[in-house]
Amino acid sequence: MTDIDKTAEPTDTPPAGAEAIKAIPVRHYGRYVSAVIAIALLVAIIYAFAQGQINWHAVPDYFFDDRIVTGVSKTLLLTVLSMLIGIVGGIVLAVMRLSKNPVTSAIAWFYIWFFRGTPVLVQLFLWFNLGLVFRYINLMPLYKDEWSNFMTPLLTALLGLGLNEAAYMAEICRAGLLAVDEGQTEAAHALGMSHAKTLRRVVIPQAMRVIVPPTGNEVINMLKTTSLVAAVQYPELFRYAQDIGQNSGAPVEMYFLAAAWYLIMTSVLSVGQYYLERYYARGSSRQLPPTPWQKVKTNMLSLGRPKGGMA
Amino acid sequence: MTDKLNKTQDTPTAGTVPMVKAEGVHKSFGHVEVLKGIDLEVKPGEVFCLIGPSGSGKSTFLRCINHLEKINAGRLYVDGELVGYRQQGEKLYELRDREVAMKRRDIGMVFQRFNLFPHMTAVENVMEAPVQVKGVSRAQARERAMQLLERVGLDDRAGHYPSQLSGGQQQRVAIARALAMEPKLMLFDEPTSALDPELVGDVLDVMRDLAESGMTMVVVTHEMGFAREVGDSLVFMDDGVVVESGHPRDVLTNPQHERTQSFLSKVL
Numbered sequence: 342m343t344d345i346d347k348t349a350e351p352t353d354t355p356p357a358g359a360e361a362i363k364a365i366p367v368r369h370y371g372r373y374v375s376a377v378i379a380i381a382l383l384v385a386i387i388y389a390f391a392q393g394q395i396n397w398h399a400v401p402d403y404f405f406d407d408r409i410v411t412g413v414s415k416t417l418l419l420t421v422l423s424m425l426i427g428i429v430g431g432i433v434l435a436v437m438r439l440s441k442n443p444v445t446s447a448i449a450w451f452y453i454w455f456f457r458g459t460p461v462l463v464q465l466f467l468w469f470n471l472g473l474v475f476r477y478i479n480l481m482p483l484y485k486d487e488w489s490n491f492m493t494p495l496l497t498a499l500l501g502l503g504l505n506e507a508a509y510m511a512e513i514c515r516a517g518l519l520a521v522d523e524g525q526t527e528a529a530h531a532l533g534m535s536h537a538k539t540l541r542r543v544v545i546p547q548a549m550r551v552i553v554p555p556t557g558n559e560v561i562n563m564l565k566t567t568s569l570v571a572a573v574q575y576p577e578l579f580r581y582a583q584d585i586g587q588n589s590g591a592p593v594e595m596y597f598l599a600a601a602w603y604l605i606m607t608s609v610l611s612v613g614q615y616y617l618e619r620y621y622a623r624g625s626s627r628q629l630p631p632t633p634w635q636k637v638k639t640n641m642l643s644l645g646r647p648k649g650g651m652a
Numbered sequence: 653m654t655d656k657l658n659k660t661q662d663t664p665t666a667g668t669v670p671m672v673k674a675e676g677v678h679k680s681f682g683h684v685e686v687l688k689g690i691d692l693e694v695k696p697g698e699v700f701c702l703i704g705p706s707g708s709g710k711s712t713f714l715r716c717i718n719h720l721e722k723i724n725a726g727r728l729y730v731d732g733e734l735v736g737y738r739q740q741g742e743k744l745y746e747l748r749d750r751e752v753a754m755k756r757r758d759i760g761m762v763f764q765r766f767n768l769f770p771h772m773t774a775v776e777n778v779m780e781a782p783v784q785v786k787g788v789s790r791a792q793a794r795e796r797a798m799q800l801l802e803r804v805g806l807d808d809r810a811g812h813y814p815s816q817l818s819g820g821q822q823q824r825v826a827i828a829r830a831l832a833m834e835p836k837l838m839l840f841d842e843p844t845s846a847l848d849p850e851l852v853g854d855v856l857d858v859m860r861d862l863a864e865s866g867m868t869m870v871v872v873t874h875e876m877g878f879a880r881e882v883g884d885s886l887v888f889m890d891d892g893v894v895v896e897s898g899h900p901r902d903v904l905t906n907p908q909h910e911r912t913q914s915f916l917s918k919v920l
Contacts, residue, residue: 522767528763531720531759531760531830532829532830533754533757534781534785535750542784623813
């Protein structure tokens, strides 16, 4: 076989016999100065907070309060359900926009134009008050009720967040689908695969590599945006934190508590996103980047021995 | 015309029906006419080479054969059946996507840029169509895929992703992928043009091997050596028309047409 083996890994060891260079590295004094300034500023800020009129003990006291835990679970529920509506809606809208049918394409364009062009808070209030337009909701044999009874705070929140998200997800999905090389579709068609099979087996798996990172952003964004639904009477983390703050006389402390919970949740989501991206990167790079755990393991193993054998 | 169609249906013996038959095939992209009336015939078991300068329409013609491009005028038959249409009386009906896909199963295609599926390993690439299109079981498809990879000399690379393979290896996997559908006709669209010179030989060896096994092949190529040694027929195309055709040895060594002469003097 004359082909070049591209699978061999490069090595860092210098060629035998050649003397390794030992030189005095350049000293970057500017870096020391800027590091000292930055640390000083940080300490000053932390000190200011520590000296402030804030009762820090209230934060751990209420951290696992029943209402807070309920709020966290409701925030997560809202995030998951709204994102589901957003992703499914986004895929449908993206396929509609890319379809050859001018009517569906135009409708998708209009949808995206409207939901992306208006603030989500305004949309939430619109859904909540749509009773002025529709007095009753009447799905003839199934369900009939007044709008105000039907449109519960949860449904308002889900529709408001989910439908708005669908507009953003549609653009993300469309970009992903367009990023896949046309030759892939041709190759699949030439093998006798149908349009649907080509999309499902060849195009979408490759589009995912482009779609996942911005979708991860959207999930984190969504988790934070759920705090807006306090405005339409749906109680979640932020709402409960506010309530506790007003009753216990420690409102600012409860904002810090809520911020801490949001940070914890977004951090967990970021880790999940990393592994998901890694999964969809298979085949696109020759060597997958190591997971943090793998990095720790290799560092532990190499701790005992010096690198390169020169030290 | 209808006479010919009836004849093909009456006589299923493939030997008499041309594998590919083009009658006045025209193709335009917008206002640019790329094919200006192509007439040719590819016999079963034949290695049919298409040569010519870039932009002469040879790749476009190849893509018309499996209906990746729609022709605008003329008739194109594969194994006696119209490509992309169904004829009833005087009327032509466009085939549904599903019917087009059905016919493409029997036509393998190898692309200049390989177009392997990058998210699948070599063996998964070869298995994909039999499993998804023909409904072959995964175990059976894998076994068959390994045989095909062995045939192109890459069974030891089965678990590699395309990005971990050299161009020549990728192209041989692509040939194995096309063969997995057990086609009766193979189309090659400049299969060695994107390869480093030293990798061309391996791919041509596989193609030569395939030709010896009796596969009908239509090859768009710049490899005049391959055309001369392996080809049974050769067509020189320029500016959307067939300028000269015949046995490769005759056309390549003793071109009659002035345009052929000047092209060959530049590439040989």
